Amino acid sequence: MNKAMQPVKIGHPINIGILHFVGIGGIGMSGIAEVMHNFGYKVQGSDIGENANVARLRSLGIRVMIGQSAENLTGAWGIVCSSAIRPDNAEVVAARAAKMPVIRRAEMLAELMRLKWCVSIAGTHGKTTTTSMVAAVLDEARYDPTVINGGIINAYGTNARLGDGDWMVVEADESDGTFVKLPSTVAVVTNIDPEHLDFYGDFETEKEAFTTFVENV
Numbered sequence: 716m717n718k719a720m721q722p723v724k725i726g727h728p729i730n731i732g733i734l735h736f737v738g739i740g741g742i743g744m745s746g747i748a749e750v751m752h753n754f755g756y757k758v759q760g761s762d763i764g765e766n767a768n769v770a771r772l773r774s775l776g777i778r779v780m781i782g783q784s785a786e787n788l789t790g791a792w793g794i795v796c797s798s799a800i801r802p803d804n805a806e807v808v809a810a811r812a813a814k815m816p817v818i819r820r821a822e823m824l825a826e827l828m829r830l831k832w833c834v835s836i837a838g839t840h841g842k843t844t845t846t847s848m849v850a851a852v853l854d855e856a857r858y859d860p861t862v863i864n865g866g867i868i869n870a871y872g873t874n875a876r877l878g879d880g881d882w883m884v885v886e887a888d889e890s891d892g893t894f895v896k897l898p899s900t901v902a903v904v905t906n907i908d909p910e911h912l913d914f915y916g917d918f919e920t921e922k923e924a925f926t927t928f929v930e931n932v
Contacts, residue, residue, distance in 0.1 A: 732792030821893030838905030
C-alpha cells in the first residue's frame, strides 16, 4: 500500500485541553465522546437530563453535568455541539463570548475519521443495522474496528468502541446535511426516500447531498 495513502497514525492524543460536549447524552454525541475518551482525550459534557448514555459515560469516568450553564465550561478549551443545539443555548453563547472553539458534531467526527480507513453508512432507513453488520464482519475478520453507531450494538453493549485496527465504521446522519463533510474511504447508501425536507426543501436537493456524500470518497 502506498505510504501516502495510509491513514494518519498518532500514538497518543494531541493535548488540546478539555472538550466540552453540549448535549453529551445524545446517541451520536455520546459515541464520539466515548471514543475520544478511550483514545485519551480529556472530555466532559452536559445534558438536560439523565439517561442511559449519561450513566454509561459516567461509568467510564467522564464528567457529565445535568443542566446547561456558562459555569459548566470552566476549564474547557472548546465545545462540541450538534445541529440540535440552538444558537441561544447558554453554553454556546458563553463559548462564543469567550472566543472558545465551537466545533460541530460532524466536524469532530470528520477529524476522528481522518485517523482511520473509514466505512460510512448513510440512508433513509437501515443505517444503524447496516453499521452494526459491517462492524460485525470486520470484527469477525479480526480487523478490530473503531465503531460509532446511532444505536446500541448488542455485542458491545454500547454504540461506540475504540479498536486497535486501521478501520472505522460510522453511521452518517443525513438529517441536517452535515454528512457531506465526512471523509469516507468507503461510502454506503442503503436507500433514499424524501425525508428531512424541512432542512433540504425538496427531494432533489436531498438526492444531491447523497451524491456529494458518495463523491467525497
